[in-house]
Amino acid sequence: MFVGTLTVREYLSIQVFSGGEARRLTFACEMLSNPALLFCDEPTTGLDSFMAENVVQVLSKLAKSGRTVVCTIHQPASQLYLMFDRVMFLGEYLAFSRCTCIKILLLSAGGRTAFLGSPRECIQFFEDCDAPCPHNYNPADLIIHTLA
Numbered sequence: 001m002f003v004g005t006l007t008v009r010e011y012l013s014i015q016v017f018s019g020g021e022a023r024r025l026t027f028a029c030e031m032l033s034n035p036a037l038l039f040c041d042e043p044t045t046g047l048d049s050f051m052a053e054n055v056v057q058v059l060s061k062l063a064k065s066g067r068t069v070v071c072t073i074h075q076p077a078s079q080l081y082l083m084f085d086r087v088m089f090l091g092e093y094l095a096f097s098r099c100t101c102i103k104i105l106l107l108s109a110g111g112r113t114a115f116l117g118s119p120r121e122c123i124q125f126f127e128d129c130d131a132p133c134p135h136n137y138n139p140a141d142l143i144i145h146t147l148a
Contacts, residue, residue: 020051038062040071049077056083078138082119089115089122089143114147 023043030038040059044052060083063069073080081087115122123139126132131146133139 020047023047035067037068038070040069042072042074044073044076044080049079052077052080053083056080060085075144076140078140081138081140084119086117087115087119087122088113089147115143 023046027043038059043055043059047055059069059071063085071084115125117125119139122143123133126139126143126146131142133142
């Protein structure tokens, strides 16, 4: 099975795989069962920015092929944040909700849903709530800080 640039060097034993290679092998093994729902708990943690972006691209491709993909990611880089179809922020106040989710970025800062929608709608929503995102600033970081 070919999934983006995620490859495993089959000539090596698992003991000499890097952490990223072992993760990709685990991911490939899970994909063998062809799941309709894929829940990924922090799939980019510990990866460099190139591999983190590659993982999100692969997950996006899987979502576009008809699978439901749900991810939890804490403090995503701004380019990763904008790659998601829908984002959900949890906070103390129920503020906004809309759901036609194919793929979700779940960022937890409390107990109730504060926002659910596209990344760009989220930026606009918090701007409308007097919490604008400064230029050259990671929107996810601002929103997490605002909800904390």
